[in-house]
Amino acid sequence: MEAEGFDISRAEELKVRANEAFKAHKYAQSIELYTQAIERNGQNAVYWANRSFAHLKLEEYGSAIQDASKAIEVDPKVITEEVLLILLWGNSKMLSRIFSSMCKFLTLHNVACDTGLAYQVDLMVKKLRPNDPDATRKLKECEKAVKKLKFEEAISVPVSQRRSVAESIDYHTIGGDPSPSSMPTEVALGAVAVAVVAAVLMMVGTTAAIVVSTILVGLLMVLGACWWSGLMGGIHTKSRVHDLDVEPQYSGAKIEGDVVVLDFVKKMLEDFKNQKCLHKRYAFQIVLQTREMLRAMPSLVDITIPEGNHFTVCGDVHGQFYDLLNIFELNGLPSEENPYLFNGDFVDRGSFSLEVILTLFAFKCMCPSAIYLARGNHESKSMNKIYGFEGEVRSKLSETFVELFAEVFCCLPLAHVINQKVFVVHGGLFSVDGVKLSDIRAIDRFCEPPEEGLMCELLWSDPQPSLGRGPSKRGVGLSFGADVTKRFLQENNLDLVVRSHEVKDEGYEIEHDGKLITVFSAPNYCDQMGNKGAFIRFEAPDLKPNIVTFSAVVATPRCQANGICKQLPSTISIAYTADQDFPESVYCVAAQQIFCGLESPLRKLTWKECWWTFEKCSFMFVVVIHRDIGTGLEVGFD
Numbered sequence: 001m002e003a004e005g006f007d008i009s010r011a012e013e014l015k016v017r018a019n020e021a022f023k024a025h026k027y028a029q030s031i032e033l034y035t036q037a038i039e040r041n042g043q044n045a046v047y048w049a050n051r052s053f054a055h056l057k058l059e060e061y062g063s064a065i066q067d068a069s070k071a072i073e074v075d076p077k078v079i080t081e082e083v084l085l086i087l088l089w090g091n092s093k094m095l096s097r098i099f100s101s102m103c104k105f106l107t108l109h110n111v112a113c114d115t116g117l118a119y120q121v122d123l124m125v126k127k128l129r130p131n132d133p134d135a136t137r138k139l140k141e142c143e144k145a146v147k148k149l150k151f152e153e154a155i156s157v158p159v160s161q162r163r164s165v166a167e168s169i170d171y172h173t174i175g176g177d178p179s180p181s182s183m184p185t186e187v188a189l190g191a192v193a194v195a196v197v198a199a200v201l202m203m204v205g206t207t208a209a210i211v212v213s214t215i216l217v218g219l220l221m222v223l224g225a226c227w228w229s230g231l232m233g234g235i236h237t238k239s240r241v242h243d244l245d246v247e248p249q250y251s252g253a254k255i256e257g258d259v260v261v262l263d264f265v266k267k268m269l270e271d272f273k274n275q276k277c278l279h280k281r282y283a284f285q286i287v288l289q290t291r292e293m294l295r296a297m298p299s300l301v302d303i304t305i306p307e308g309n310h311f312t313v314c315g316d317v318h319g320q321f322y323d324l325l326n327i328f329e330l331n332g333l334p335s336e337e338n339p340y341l342f343n344g345d346f347v348d349r350g351s352f353s354l355e356v357i358l359t360l361f362a363f364k365c366m367c368p369s370a371i372y373l374a375r376g377n378h379e380s381k382s383m384n385k386i387y388g389f390e391g392e393v394r395s396k397l398s399e400t401f402v403e404l405f406a407e408v409f410c411c412l413p414l415a416h417v418i419n420q421k422v423f424v425v426h427g428g429l430f431s432v433d434g435v436k437l438s439d440i441r442a443i444d445r446f447c448e449p450p451e452e453g454l455m456c457e458l459l460w461s462d463p464q465p466s467l468g469r470g471p472s473k474r475g476v477g478l479s480f481g482a483d484v485t486k487r488f489l490q491e492n493n494l495d496l497v498v499r500s501h502e503v504k505d506e507g508y509e510i511e512h513d514g515k516l517i518t519v520f521s522a523p524n525y526c527d528q529m530g531n532k533g534a535f536i537r538f539e540a541p542d543l544k545p546n547i548v549t550f551s552a553v554v555a556t557p558r559c560q561a562n563g564i565c566k567q568l569p570s571t572i573s574i575a576y577t578a579d580q581d582f583p584e585s586v587y588c589v590a591a592q593q594i595f596c597g598l599e600s601p602l603r604k605l606t607w608k609e610c611w612w613t614f615e616k617c618s619f620m621f622v623v624v625i626h627r628d629i630g631t632g633l634e635v636g637f638d
Contacts, residue, residue: 005042006040006041006043007040008040008041010040011037011040011041011044011047012037013035014033014034014036014040015033015034015037015044015046015047015050016233017033018030018031018033018037018050018051018054019033019050021033022050022053022054022057025528025529025530026057027054027057028059029281030050030051030054031051031054031055031058034047034050034051034054035051037080038051038279042074043074044074045070045072045074045075046071047557048067048068048070048071048074049067049068049071051067051348052059052064052065052066052068052071052431053382054479055067055473058473058476058503060473061473061474061475061476062471062472062474062475062476063473064347064471065475067417072107075321087199095474097205104518105111106268107400122359122453124131130479138271152284164258164399164407164599165403165404165407166288166291166404166407166408169284169288169404175351187408190549197416212593226515245281246279246281250279252267252268252271252277252278252279253265253267253268253271253278253282254279254282255285256283258285258289260285260286260289260315260362260365260366261366261556262333262366264362265333265359265362265363265366268358268359268362269325269359271580272321272352272355272358272359273322273325275395278358280397280398283358283397283401284404286358286361286362286365287358287361287401287404287405287408289406290361290364290365290408291366291404291407291408293364293365293368294373294408294411294412294413295411295446297411297413297630298413298441298442299413299414299415299440299441299442299443299445300414300415300417300437300440300441300443301372301415301416301417301418302415302416302417302420303341303372303416303417303418304419304420305339305418305538305540305543306540307540307541308540310338310536310537310538310539311335311339311340311341311418311538311540311542312331312339312340312341312535312536312537313340313341313343313424313519313535313537313538314327314340314341314342314343314344314519314535315343315345315507315508315518315519315521315522315533315534315535315538316341316345316500316501316502316520316521316522317345317350317521318345318346318347318348318349318350318353318358318374318378318525318526319346319347319348319349319350319351319352319353319355319356319388319389319392320350320352320356320522320523320552321350321351321352321355321356321359322352322553323522323550323552323553324332324356324359324519324534325553326550326553327521327533327535327550330550331535331537331548333361333363334367334370334371335367335370336367336369338370339369339370339371339372340363340370340371340372341371341372341373341374341416341418341423341424342360342371342372342373342376343374343376343424343426343498343500343501343519344374344377344378344379344412344426344498344501345376345377345378345379345426345500345501346360346373346376346379346390347378347379347384347388347389348378348383348384348387348388348523349387349388349525350522350526351390351392352410353389353392354389354392354393354396354397357405358490361565365533372413372416373412373413374412374413374414374415374416374425374426375409375412375413375414375422375426375445375459376426376427376459376500376501376529377426377427377449377459377460377476377501378415379409379412380409380448380449381406381448382448384402384405384406387453389405390402393405410445410446410447410448411445411446412445413445414440414443414445414455414458414459415440415458417437417494418538418543419541419543420493420494420538421494421495421496421543422494422495422496422497422498422538422543423437423489423492423494423496423497423498424497424498424499425458425497425498425499425500425581426458426459426499426500427457427458427459427460427461427462427499427501428457428458428460428461428462428463428477428478428480428497428499429457429461429480429484429485429488429497429499430457430461430478430480430484430488431452431457431469431478433484433487433488433491434491435488435491436491436492437492439454440454440458445454456476456477457477457478459477459503460472460474460476460477461477461478461479461480462474462477462479462480462501463479463480463485463511463512464479464480464481464503465479465481465500465511467481467482467483467535468480468484469481469484477619479554481512482511482513482515484517485497485512485515485516486512486515487515489515495515495543496515496516496517496543496545497512497515497516497517498516498517498519498536498545499516499517499518499519500518500519500520500521501518502518502520503520503522503525503529503531504518504520504531504534505530505531505532506531506532506534506549507519507520507521507523507532507533507534507547507549507550508534508536508547508549517534517536517545517547519534519535520533520534521533521534521535523550523551523553524552532550532551533549533550533551533552534547534548534549534550535547535548536548
């Protein structure tokens with residue numbers, strides 16, 4: 001007998017349909033169906049948990065956390081690995097640092113988590129599973145991780161005293177003598193020494209701290225002179241660039257002198273298509289020259305299109321190099337007569353993020369007015385650590401480039417205005433009315449994105465169908481309605497908002513009474529979403545948007561395999577198995593693709609084959625054992 005007010009049988013039918021939509025990667029449709037099931041039976045925790053996981057697939061972390069919390073509220077026993085992961089994923093403030101501190105075999109729900117939140121959840125798990133020895137072990141691991149992070153915070157050098165990696169590199173003098181300017185200052189060493197003492201006092205008490213601090217400070221003073229010049233392994237500064245001379249046998253693209261020309265860029269693109277690498281010397285030159293140009297630009301860039309000319313705006317590319325080449329095939333290479341604006345999220349997730357960013361930067365060096373670049377939410381340290389770019393750069397180039405790209409990303413402008421009428425930004429609008437273009441110009445953007453404020457909202461916000469403002473489905477920024485868009489345009493004498501940041505089935509979507517367009521340029525996102533890509537061409541003077549859609553380019557198997565092998569170990573690999581101790585077979589996915597893509601190429605590898613793959617590529621990786629849900633990402637759905 002069905003409970004009063006509930007339609008349990010119909011809810012189950014909807015849940016089954018939602019599960020099928022989820023397995024077909026139609027996550028938005030599955031969310032809609034789960035919602036209908038919840039409306040008919042809101043006391044079934046499985047519906048909330050499943051909808052939470054679907055939100056997570058779409059990177060709607062805020063909504064995912066809310067649904068996961070509701071699932072536990074309805075039925076505390078619903079705590080599964082998936083629900084825990086969603087809860088722990090939610091507060092990602094410390095996420096990037098967790099990856100560096102957890103270098104051991106961990107269970108899945110201790111991977112991507114804020115340690116404070118992990119601590120609370122482990123207490124809950126321990127209470128609900130008092131006989132589970134894993135609960136106690138994981139709680140101790142979290143406590144240890146918290147202490148380690150506090151120690152790292154205490155000894156970190158203040159931002160004002162940090163030396164720019166870019167300023168320590170001079171590609172003109174590659175192979176030169178060590179430079180004393182690469183040594184840390186006495187002030188920085190003193191600050192570190194004081195911080196060490198404070199941290200140890202906090203962690204182990206006064207008596208032990210005196211002994212430990214004396215040893216640590218002594219080591220710091222002895223090793224300080226060597227610190228910046230490369231003890232971290234693979235760091236190349238002015239004093240460590242002897243190995244970057246261009247070898248006689250190098251046959252790739254070469255820059256003659258200081259000028260990047262079209263012939264060089266074309267040769268580089270051809271090399272990239274054939275899985276060849278650009279020499280580090282030229283990569284340094286491209287990135288450093290781009291940095292100088294970006295630093296000189298304002299946070300809000302005004303673009304003027306002469307009458308009779310056109311201008312192209314592209315959305316997220318996400319490391320899909322072959323699709324970027326397809327855009328150029330369809331619309332022409334960037335030039336002064338054929339300018340582009342790439343609206344953020346150049347990197348992460350795709351297998352060829354380095355090739356994408358070097359291509360865009362090379363065109364910027366070739367002709368600054370041929371290409372404009374805006375910052376996206378993925379041009380940040382925390383996102384690059386999680387979603388693959390950091391590991392890809394480290395494996396293809398060096399640790400120095402990881403820091404160098406992080407610095408350059410902080411120089412990217414936040415928004416553009418075309419002919420004083422079209423406002424182009426990666427994310428969206430603001431939590432308050434009255435924001436003027438002058439307020440955006442005044443933003444000090446040379447930093448990692450904050451967790452709130454105008455800069456955060458420019459990078460993270462999304463439009464919503466309802467009026468007004470609402471909480472962000474991502475957990476960062478906000479959602480804003482058509483009335484918010486209309487007021488912003490009126491107050492700034494603008495006609496249109498163009499933004500990116502969201503996958504759209506057709507590659508674009510026109511919303512808010514035609515006043516807002518979302519454009520997304522990564523077709524078949526993460527090799528599984530099945531969406532089209534799009535770009536927008538504006539013709540001056542009327543600036544009527546002409547939207548061009550295109551399908552994904554299928555890379556050759558060799559290209560896919562090479563790209564995936566380079567990408568997989570960039571952060572962490574996940575092994576789903578029923579056996580914790582060296583199982584016979586595993587299910588591997590890249591960490592940056594945990595919920596969206598690239599699982600199939602390594603799905604059937606045996607443990608030994610998988611290990612050999614990583615060892616052969618000389619990559620470090622961590623395997624995470626998931627003991628409960630067997631094989632397959634979708635298993636665990638009721």
